[in-house]
Amino acid sequence: MPEEQNNKSKNRANREGSGSISRRDFLKDAGLAVSVPAIGSVAATAETASAEAPASPETAAQSAPAKPSPDLTAIELTVNGGKYRFAVEPHWSLRQLLRDEIGFTSPKDWCGGLGACGSCTVIMNGRPVLSCLTLACECDGAVVETAEGIAKEKHPVIQAYINNNAFQCGYCTPGFVCTAKALLDRNQSPTEADVRDALGGNLCRCATYQRHPPAVMEAAKNLGPK
C-alpha cells in the first residue's frame, strides 16, 4: 500500500514535470502536514528539545517597522523566554501572531475560533487562555508560553504524557499540555478531581480522555521536591 502511494505520487510528480512541486511539498505548503511535526516535536522533545522557532527573537525585532502606522500597534511580548517586538494589526489574534509571524505552530485551530475546543491554549501571564480569542494587540508586555516552550524546559508533563500514551493523533495535545502545565504551576499536588476540572475545556477527538488525569498526576509526582 505505501509503495502504491509512492508510485502514485511519483507518477504525479512526473506528470507535472520535474521542476514542479512534489506531493509532499504540496502538502507541506498547504499546511496539511502541520500535525505530523507536532506529534514529532511533542514526542521527541524529551530527548532533543527542538523548540526553536523559525523566526528567532532578534530577527523578529529587526523586521518590525520602526514607526508603526496608525493602524498598527507596536507590542513587545515574551514568548517561550524570547523577546519579540511586532507591529500588529488590531484584528490579528494571538494564535495568528504565534503561528504565522513567529512560527510556534503548537496552538492549533479546531473549532474555528469559537472557544469551544481548547486546542489553541497557551499560557499567558500564568493563565491558560485561548489564543484564538485573544487579540494580539492586547498582549503588550505579556509573557506567553506555548507547548514548544514547555517541551524545551523539559517539564515533567511531557514525559508523563509519553509514558501514559495520552494521545493518539496528537492534534489536541499541545492544548492539553499547556492547560496541564498551567494547573501544575499553581497547584503542585492536585487531586484527580482538580485535574479533570482543569482539563474540562480541552476536547480530544480520539477520545483519550481517561489517559489524561493519570498523566498529569504522574507529572505532579515527578515535579520534584515541593
Add this chain to the structure above:
Amino acid sequence: MKTWKKFAHVDAKTVDEAASILRAGNATLIGGGTDILGAMRFEVLPEYPEVVVNLKSIPGLDYIREEGGLLKIGALTRLEDIAKSDLVRAKYTALAEGAHRTATPHIREMGTISGNICQLTRCWYFRIPDNRFNCYRKGGKTCYAMMGDNRYHSIFGALNYCVAVNPSDTAPALVALNAKIKTSKRLIEAEQFWDMVVPGSTVLASDEIVTEIQIPAPSPGVKSSFIKFAIRKSIDFPIVNCAAMIGAGDARICLNAVYNKPYRATEAENAIKAKSINETNADDAGAAAVASATTLPGERNKWKIPIAKAMVKRAILACS
C-alpha cells in the same frame, strides 16, 4: 479559521473615555472578549463594529472585597478568580458555584463577570454566521425559533416577541443573592438589569458601562446554592440552571435559560418561604415554579419543564 474583518482598537484609560468612544458611534466594548470576538468573527451582529474599546487597560476594575456590609466585585474580575475566591465560596456560594460552572476553565480565565451578565443570547437563529436570520432581536419582524427548532428556547413565553433565553450562569446567582449592578450612570437592581433589546440583553444605555457588582452580605443562617443542567459537565451552556438563597424566613429563587431574562420563581419562593426544607416541600416548590410554564409551537422544548422543576427542587435542598 474565519478571521475578523478590520476594526480599529482603542485602549481606554478611564471608564469616561470608553463611554465617550461609545457615544461617538459604531463601537463595542471588549473585556475578556470570549463573547464579542466570537460574535464578530462570525458576523452575527447586524452592524460590524468599527471600533473595539478595550476595557482591560482601565486600572482598578479587577477586585473582590467586602466593604460596609457589601461584597464588591470589580467589573473586570475574571470568573475563575470569583470561583476560586474563598470569601465568595464561603458566604456567596451561589455566585462562586455559578462562576465555576460557566463554560470552560479557559473561558473562565479570560471572561469577566460584567461580560458574563451582558453576553448576547445563544439562540441559534440569532447566532447563525453572517447574520442570515433577521429576527426581532436584530430589528426584524420574525421570530424564527417560534415556528422553527426551539428545543432550547423559552418555557415562559416570549418577551417582545423573542423566545430566546439568557444563557448566563452568574445572572441567576446575582438575582438570588439580591445583587445590585453599578454602572457608569446608576445603580440597578439585578432583577431589573436584563431585558430584550435590539440587539443586546440588558437595560444599559448605548454608552453605559458596568463598573461594579454589589452583593449584600447574607444574614447569619442564610444559605445560597446554584445548580446547572447541561448536556456536558464542562463547556456547555445551561439547558436550565437555578440559584436559590433561603433562610431567615425568606427565599429568593431564580431560574435561567428558561426565559428571555433570568426568571425569578416567585411561586416557588412563596411555596417554600415559611416551610422547612425537605424533599416533599422542595418538590412542591419545584412544581409551583413551573406551574405557569408553557411550551412553544411544536412542543420541542417540553422536556425543559421537568428539568426546571428538578433544578428548583435541588437548589432548595442544597440550601438546607
